[in-house]
Amino acid sequence: MDIESKTGFFSDRKRRNICIGFGVTLILLIVILVILAFTVFKAKDPVITVDSVALDDLNVGLDRATATVNMNLTVAVNLTVENPNKVGMKYKDTAALLIYRGEQVGEVPIPAGKISADESVRMNVNLTVMANRFVSNSQTFNDVVSGSLPLSTYTKISGKVLIFSIFKVHVNSVSNCSFTVFTSNRTVSDQQCTYKNTL
Template sequence: MDVKNGGGRSHKRRNICMGISVGIFVIIIIVVILAFTVFKAKRPVIQIDSIALDDLSVSLDVARLRVNINVTVDTDISVKNPNKVGFNYAPTSALLNYKGQLIGEVPIPAGKISAGETAGMNLTLTLMADRLLSNSEVYSDVYSGALPLNTYTKISGKVSILNIFKVHVVSSSSCDFTVNISNRSVGDRQCKYKTKL
Protein backbone atom coordinates (compact mmCIF):
# COMPACT_ATOMS: atom_id res chain seq x y z
CA MET A 1 0.00 0.00 0.00
CA ASP A 2 2.78 2.42 0.95
CA VAL A 3 4.73 1.45 -2.12
CA LYS A 4 1.75 2.28 -4.33
CA ASN A 5 1.28 5.68 -2.67
CA GLY A 6 5.00 6.41 -3.07
CA GLY A 7 4.78 5.52 -6.76
CA GLY A 8 1.75 7.79 -7.17
CA ARG A 9 3.54 10.72 -5.53
CA SER A 10 6.57 10.18 -7.75
CA HIS A 11 4.38 10.07 -10.85
CA LYS A 12 2.58 13.26 -9.74
CA ARG A 13 5.88 15.05 -9.13
CA ARG A 14 7.09 13.97 -12.56
CA ASN A 15 3.91 15.35 -14.18
CA ILE A 16 4.30 18.66 -12.31
CA CYS A 17 7.93 18.96 -13.43
CA MET A 18 6.97 18.20 -17.02
CA GLY A 19 4.14 20.75 -16.84
CA ILE A 20 6.48 23.44 -15.51
CA SER A 21 9.08 22.63 -18.20
CA VAL A 22 6.48 22.82 -20.96
CA GLY A 23 5.15 26.10 -19.50
CA ILE A 24 8.65 27.66 -19.42
CA PHE A 25 9.30 26.47 -22.98
CA VAL A 26 6.02 28.01 -24.20
CA ILE A 27 6.83 31.32 -22.45
CA ILE A 28 10.29 31.38 -24.08
CA ILE A 29 8.73 30.74 -27.51
CA ILE A 30 6.20 33.57 -26.95
CA VAL A 31 8.95 35.98 -25.85
CA VAL A 32 11.08 35.14 -28.89
CA ILE A 33 8.10 35.56 -31.26
CA LEU A 34 7.24 38.93 -29.69
CA ALA A 35 10.89 40.05 -29.86
CA PHE A 36 11.05 39.38 -33.59
CA THR A 37 7.57 40.63 -34.54
CA VAL A 38 5.80 43.22 -32.38
CA PHE A 39 8.97 44.39 -30.61
CA LYS A 40 11.34 43.90 -33.55
CA ALA A 41 14.03 46.62 -33.51
CA LYS A 42 13.59 49.34 -36.13
CA ARG A 43 16.07 51.94 -37.28
CA PRO A 44 15.81 55.42 -35.76
CA VAL A 45 15.27 58.07 -38.42
CA ILE A 46 17.40 61.22 -38.29
CA GLN A 47 16.25 64.23 -40.30
CA ILE A 48 17.75 67.68 -40.94
CA ASP A 49 14.81 70.07 -40.60
CA SER A 50 16.64 73.31 -41.26
CA ILE A 51 20.06 74.90 -41.72
CA ALA A 52 20.28 78.66 -41.25
CA LEU A 53 23.06 81.21 -41.03
CA ASP A 54 23.15 82.76 -37.57
CA ASP A 55 26.24 84.93 -38.01
CA LEU A 56 28.73 85.72 -40.76
CA SER A 57 31.69 88.08 -40.84
CA VAL A 58 34.21 88.12 -43.66
CA SER A 59 37.23 90.27 -44.49
CA LEU A 60 39.64 89.68 -47.36
CA ASP A 61 43.36 90.35 -47.07
CA VAL A 62 44.12 90.83 -50.77
CA ALA A 63 47.82 91.53 -50.26
CA ARG A 64 48.41 88.18 -48.57
CA LEU A 65 45.57 86.33 -50.34
CA ARG A 66 44.06 85.42 -46.98
CA VAL A 67 40.60 85.64 -45.56
CA ASN A 68 39.37 86.21 -42.02
CA ILE A 69 36.03 84.53 -41.65
CA ASN A 70 33.64 83.67 -38.82
CA VAL A 71 30.52 81.60 -39.49
CA THR A 72 27.86 80.35 -37.09
CA VAL A 73 25.30 77.89 -38.43
CA ASP A 74 22.06 76.89 -36.67
CA THR A 75 20.95 73.35 -37.48
CA ASP A 76 17.66 71.83 -36.39
CA ILE A 77 17.53 68.05 -36.49
CA SER A 78 14.89 65.57 -35.43
CA VAL A 79 15.34 61.93 -34.48
CA LYS A 80 12.32 59.64 -34.67
CA ASN A 81 12.22 56.41 -32.68
CA PRO A 82 9.77 54.05 -34.45
CA ASN A 83 10.28 51.28 -31.89
CA LYS A 84 7.78 50.02 -29.31
CA VAL A 85 10.45 50.61 -26.66
CA GLY A 86 12.81 53.48 -25.79
CA PHE A 87 16.04 54.17 -27.65
CA ASN A 88 19.08 55.09 -25.53
CA TYR A 89 21.83 56.87 -27.44
CA ALA A 90 25.45 57.56 -26.49
CA PRO A 91 27.08 61.02 -26.35
CA THR A 92 28.26 62.22 -29.75
CA SER A 93 29.04 65.40 -31.70
CA ALA A 94 27.68 67.26 -34.70
CA LEU A 95 30.49 68.25 -37.06
CA LEU A 96 31.02 71.18 -39.42
CA ASN A 97 33.36 70.48 -42.35
CA TYR A 98 34.93 72.40 -45.21
CA LYS A 99 35.94 70.14 -48.11
CA GLY A 100 36.63 67.23 -45.77
CA GLN A 101 38.41 69.34 -43.14
CA LEU A 102 36.86 69.54 -39.66
CA ILE A 103 36.34 73.20 -38.80
CA GLY A 104 33.79 73.08 -35.99
CA GLU A 105 31.83 70.77 -33.71
CA VAL A 106 29.23 70.81 -30.98
CA PRO A 107 28.68 68.04 -28.41
CA ILE A 108 25.38 66.15 -28.18
CA PRO A 109 24.93 64.63 -24.70
CA ALA A 110 23.61 61.10 -24.18
CA GLY A 111 19.87 60.76 -23.94
CA LYS A 112 16.76 58.64 -24.42
CA ILE A 113 13.96 58.87 -26.96
CA SER A 114 10.74 57.20 -25.79
CA ALA A 115 8.80 54.69 -27.87
CA GLY A 116 7.29 56.30 -30.97
CA GLU A 117 8.63 59.73 -30.00
CA THR A 118 10.39 62.27 -32.23
CA ALA A 119 13.03 64.32 -30.40
CA GLY A 120 14.14 67.67 -31.75
CA MET A 121 17.64 69.08 -31.31
CA ASN A 122 18.84 72.61 -32.02
CA LEU A 123 22.57 72.71 -32.69
CA THR A 124 24.76 75.77 -33.12
CA LEU A 125 27.95 75.09 -35.07
CA THR A 126 30.65 77.75 -35.02
CA LEU A 127 33.47 77.73 -37.54
CA MET A 128 36.90 77.70 -35.87
CA ALA A 129 38.51 80.35 -38.07
CA ASP A 130 42.09 79.40 -37.19
CA ARG A 131 41.61 76.01 -38.85
CA LEU A 132 41.15 77.68 -42.23
CA LEU A 133 44.11 80.08 -42.14
CA SER A 134 46.40 77.68 -43.95
CA ASN A 135 43.80 76.54 -46.48
CA SER A 136 44.42 78.34 -49.79
CA GLU A 137 41.05 77.33 -51.29
CA VAL A 138 39.05 79.40 -48.79
CA TYR A 139 40.15 82.71 -50.30
CA SER A 140 39.01 81.77 -53.80
CA ASP A 141 35.69 80.38 -52.53
CA VAL A 142 34.93 83.49 -50.48
CA TYR A 143 36.04 85.73 -53.36
CA SER A 144 33.66 83.88 -55.67
CA GLY A 145 30.86 84.47 -53.14
CA ALA A 146 30.05 80.86 -52.25
CA LEU A 147 31.57 78.87 -49.37
CA PRO A 148 30.76 75.11 -49.50
CA LEU A 149 30.25 73.52 -46.08
CA ASN A 150 29.00 70.22 -44.69
CA THR A 151 27.34 69.14 -41.46
CA TYR A 152 27.60 65.56 -40.25
CA THR A 153 25.73 63.99 -37.35
CA LYS A 154 25.86 60.37 -36.22
CA ILE A 155 23.75 58.99 -33.39
CA SER A 156 24.29 55.46 -32.10
CA GLY A 157 22.71 53.58 -29.25
CA LYS A 158 20.73 50.54 -28.18
CA VAL A 159 17.15 49.38 -28.25
CA SER A 160 16.39 46.99 -25.37
CA ILE A 161 13.63 44.54 -26.30
CA LEU A 162 11.75 43.11 -23.29
CA ASN A 163 14.91 43.80 -21.25
CA ILE A 164 16.41 40.67 -22.80
CA PHE A 165 17.62 41.51 -26.30
CA LYS A 166 19.78 44.59 -26.86
CA VAL A 167 20.06 45.71 -30.48
CA HIS A 168 22.69 48.26 -31.54
CA VAL A 169 21.34 50.90 -33.93
CA VAL A 170 23.09 53.73 -35.80
CA SER A 171 21.65 56.67 -37.74
CA SER A 172 23.60 59.42 -39.50
CA SER A 173 23.03 62.47 -41.66
CA SER A 174 25.37 64.36 -43.94
CA CYS A 175 24.31 67.68 -45.47
CA ASP A 176 26.24 69.65 -48.08
CA PHE A 177 25.24 73.30 -48.39
CA THR A 178 26.60 76.62 -49.60
CA VAL A 179 26.97 79.85 -47.62
CA ASN A 180 26.17 82.69 -50.01
CA ILE A 181 28.49 85.49 -48.91
CA SER A 182 26.70 88.38 -50.67
CA ASN A 183 23.21 87.88 -49.25
CA ARG A 184 24.27 86.00 -46.09
CA SER A 185 22.08 82.99 -46.70
CA VAL A 186 22.27 79.21 -47.01
CA GLY A 187 21.57 77.56 -50.36
CA ASP A 188 22.05 74.41 -52.44
CA ARG A 189 21.31 72.06 -49.56
CA GLN A 190 21.66 68.34 -50.28
CA CYS A 191 21.31 65.79 -47.48
CA LYS A 192 21.99 62.07 -47.30
CA TYR A 193 20.75 59.78 -44.55
CA LYS A 194 21.96 56.35 -43.43
CA THR A 195 20.61 53.97 -40.83
CA LYS A 196 21.69 50.46 -39.85
CA LEU A 197 21.10 47.85 -37.18
Protein backbone atom coordinates in the same frame (compact mmCIF):
# COMPACT_ATOMS: atom_id res chain seq x y z
CA MET B 1 0.93 -3.10 -4.19
CA ASP B 2 -0.35 -1.71 -0.86
CA ILE B 3 -2.20 1.57 -0.44
CA GLU B 4 0.89 3.41 0.79
CA SER B 5 2.87 2.32 -2.27
CA LYS B 6 0.06 3.35 -4.60
CA THR B 7 -0.13 6.76 -2.93
CA GLY B 8 3.60 7.26 -3.34
CA PHE B 9 3.43 6.14 -6.99
CA PHE B 10 0.62 8.56 -7.84
CA SER B 11 2.38 11.34 -5.93
CA ASP B 12 5.60 10.81 -7.89
CA ARG B 13 3.71 10.75 -11.19
CA LYS B 14 1.84 13.91 -10.27
CA ARG B 15 5.08 15.71 -9.44
CA ARG B 16 6.60 14.50 -12.69
CA ASN B 17 3.60 15.73 -14.68
CA ILE B 18 3.76 19.12 -12.95
CA CYS B 19 7.48 19.41 -13.77
CA ILE B 20 6.86 18.44 -17.40
CA GLY B 21 3.98 20.92 -17.66
CA PHE B 22 6.08 23.67 -16.12
CA GLY B 23 8.99 22.90 -18.46
CA VAL B 24 6.77 22.94 -21.55
CA THR B 25 5.18 26.23 -20.44
CA LEU B 26 8.59 27.78 -19.85
CA ILE B 27 9.86 26.68 -23.27
CA LEU B 28 6.72 28.06 -24.95
CA LEU B 29 7.14 31.35 -23.10
CA ILE B 30 10.77 31.64 -24.21
CA VAL B 31 9.82 30.84 -27.83
CA ILE B 32 7.07 33.50 -27.75
CA LEU B 33 9.49 36.09 -26.30
CA VAL B 34 12.09 35.32 -28.96
CA ILE B 35 9.49 35.57 -31.75
CA LEU B 36 8.25 38.91 -30.40
CA ALA B 37 11.81 40.18 -30.00
CA PHE B 38 12.52 39.56 -33.67
CA THR B 39 9.14 40.67 -35.06
CA VAL B 40 6.99 43.20 -33.19
CA PHE B 41 9.85 44.40 -30.97
CA LYS B 42 12.64 44.01 -33.54
CA ALA B 43 15.26 46.72 -32.98
CA LYS B 44 15.26 49.53 -35.53
CA ASP B 45 17.80 52.25 -36.14
CA PRO B 46 16.93 55.79 -35.07
CA VAL B 47 16.01 58.20 -37.84
CA ILE B 48 17.87 61.53 -38.02
CA THR B 49 16.21 64.27 -40.05
CA VAL B 50 17.74 67.68 -40.70
CA ASP B 51 14.76 70.03 -40.60
CA SER B 52 16.60 73.22 -41.46
CA VAL B 53 20.03 74.79 -41.92
CA ALA B 54 20.44 78.55 -41.55
CA LEU B 55 23.10 81.17 -40.94
CA ASP B 56 23.16 82.39 -37.37
CA ASP B 57 26.20 84.63 -37.80
CA LEU B 58 28.48 85.60 -40.68
CA ASN B 59 31.30 88.14 -40.72
CA VAL B 60 33.83 88.08 -43.55
CA GLY B 61 37.01 90.13 -43.91
CA LEU B 62 38.95 89.81 -47.14
CA ASP B 63 42.51 91.06 -47.68
CA ARG B 64 43.19 90.79 -51.41
CA ALA B 65 46.77 92.04 -51.11
CA THR B 66 47.79 89.10 -48.94
CA ALA B 67 45.04 86.75 -50.17
CA THR B 68 43.89 86.09 -46.62
CA VAL B 69 40.44 85.74 -45.08
CA ASN B 70 39.13 86.56 -41.62
CA MET B 71 35.80 84.91 -40.93
CA ASN B 72 33.32 84.26 -38.17
CA LEU B 73 30.62 81.82 -39.21
CA THR B 74 27.93 80.06 -37.21
CA VAL B 75 25.46 77.65 -38.77
CA ALA B 76 22.21 76.81 -36.95
CA VAL B 77 21.04 73.25 -37.60
CA ASN B 78 17.69 71.90 -36.44
CA LEU B 79 17.58 68.11 -36.13
CA THR B 80 14.85 65.64 -35.31
CA VAL B 81 15.84 62.24 -33.93
CA GLU B 82 13.08 59.65 -34.04
CA ASN B 83 13.05 56.40 -32.09
CA PRO B 84 10.87 53.98 -34.10
CA ASN B 85 11.20 51.20 -31.52
CA LYS B 86 8.51 49.93 -29.16
CA VAL B 87 10.93 50.39 -26.27
CA GLY B 88 13.06 53.31 -25.13
CA MET B 89 16.48 53.96 -26.65
CA LYS B 90 19.58 55.29 -24.91
CA TYR B 91 22.21 57.05 -27.00
CA LYS B 92 25.83 57.92 -26.24
CA ASP B 93 27.62 61.26 -26.19
CA THR B 94 28.12 62.37 -29.76
CA ALA B 95 28.74 65.52 -31.79
CA ALA B 96 27.53 67.35 -34.87
CA LEU B 97 30.39 68.26 -37.20
CA LEU B 98 30.80 71.05 -39.74
CA ILE B 99 32.85 70.04 -42.79
CA TYR B 100 34.52 72.26 -45.40
CA ARG B 101 35.96 70.51 -48.45
CA GLY B 102 36.54 67.28 -46.57
CA GLU B 103 38.04 68.87 -43.45
CA GLN B 104 36.35 69.29 -40.09
CA VAL B 105 36.14 73.00 -39.28
CA GLY B 106 33.50 73.04 -36.54
CA GLU B 107 32.00 70.81 -33.87
CA VAL B 108 29.30 70.96 -31.20
CA PRO B 109 28.77 68.21 -28.60
CA ILE B 110 25.44 66.41 -28.23
CA PRO B 111 25.22 64.92 -24.72
CA ALA B 112 23.97 61.39 -24.10
CA GLY B 113 20.28 60.95 -23.50
CA LYS B 114 17.22 58.75 -23.81
CA ILE B 115 14.32 58.76 -26.25
CA SER B 116 11.10 57.02 -25.26
CA ALA B 117 9.34 54.46 -27.44
CA ASP B 118 7.94 55.93 -30.67
CA GLU B 119 9.10 59.39 -29.63
CA SER B 120 10.80 62.13 -31.66
CA VAL B 121 13.17 64.62 -30.06
CA ARG B 122 14.19 67.93 -31.62
CA MET B 123 17.75 69.18 -31.25
CA ASN B 124 18.95 72.68 -32.09
CA VAL B 125 22.71 72.92 -32.56
CA ASN B 126 24.89 75.89 -33.49
CA LEU B 127 28.07 75.00 -35.34
CA THR B 128 30.74 77.71 -35.13
CA VAL B 129 33.68 77.64 -37.50
CA MET B 130 37.14 77.00 -36.06
CA ALA B 131 38.69 79.98 -37.86
CA ASN B 132 42.26 78.66 -37.90
CA ARG B 133 41.22 75.45 -39.65
CA PHE B 134 38.98 77.27 -42.07
CA VAL B 135 41.35 79.98 -43.28
CA SER B 136 44.32 77.60 -43.49
CA ASN B 137 42.61 75.83 -46.40
CA SER B 138 44.10 77.12 -49.67
CA GLN B 139 40.67 77.17 -51.35
CA THR B 140 39.00 79.43 -48.79
CA PHE B 141 40.13 82.69 -50.41
CA ASN B 142 38.84 81.71 -53.85
CA ASP B 143 35.52 80.50 -52.43
CA VAL B 144 35.00 83.75 -50.52
CA VAL B 145 35.86 85.81 -53.59
CA SER B 146 33.35 83.80 -55.63
CA GLY B 147 30.78 84.42 -52.93
CA SER B 148 29.89 80.78 -52.17
CA LEU B 149 31.16 78.38 -49.52
CA PRO B 150 30.46 74.65 -49.89
CA LEU B 151 29.82 73.19 -46.43
CA SER B 152 28.30 70.06 -44.97
CA THR B 153 27.19 68.70 -41.62
CA TYR B 154 27.75 65.20 -40.25
CA THR B 155 25.81 63.75 -37.35
CA LYS B 156 25.90 60.21 -35.98
CA ILE B 157 23.67 58.80 -33.24
CA SER B 158 24.83 55.54 -31.61
CA GLY B 159 22.85 53.82 -28.90
CA LYS B 160 21.13 50.69 -27.72
CA VAL B 161 17.67 49.34 -27.06
CA LEU B 162 16.90 46.76 -24.38
CA ILE B 163 14.09 44.40 -25.33
CA PHE B 164 12.30 42.61 -22.46
CA SER B 165 15.30 43.55 -20.28
CA ILE B 166 17.08 40.62 -21.94
CA PHE B 167 18.08 41.42 -25.52
CA LYS B 168 20.49 44.34 -25.87
CA VAL B 169 20.74 45.59 -29.46
CA HIS B 170 23.03 48.37 -30.70
CA VAL B 171 21.57 50.84 -33.18
CA ASN B 172 23.20 53.59 -35.25
CA SER B 173 22.18 56.27 -37.71
CA VAL B 174 24.12 58.85 -39.71
CA SER B 175 23.03 62.02 -41.50
CA ASN B 176 25.06 64.05 -43.99
CA CYS B 177 23.83 67.38 -45.30
CA SER B 178 25.67 69.44 -47.89
CA PHE B 179 24.75 73.07 -48.59
CA THR B 180 26.16 76.31 -49.93
CA VAL B 181 26.56 79.54 -47.98
CA PHE B 182 26.30 82.63 -50.19
CA THR B 183 28.34 85.36 -48.51
CA SER B 184 26.89 88.22 -50.57
CA ASN B 185 23.31 87.89 -49.33
CA ARG B 186 23.99 85.70 -46.25
CA THR B 187 21.73 82.86 -47.32
CA VAL B 188 21.94 79.07 -47.36
CA SER B 189 20.91 77.14 -50.47
CA ASP B 190 21.35 73.88 -52.37
CA GLN B 191 20.74 71.77 -49.27
CA GLN B 192 20.95 68.03 -49.94
CA CYS B 193 20.77 65.43 -47.19
CA THR B 194 21.44 61.71 -47.10
CA TYR B 195 20.59 59.38 -44.26
CA LYS B 196 22.17 56.03 -43.53
CA ASN B 197 21.36 53.36 -40.98
CA THR B 198 24.27 51.20 -39.88
CA LEU B 199 22.62 48.47 -37.78
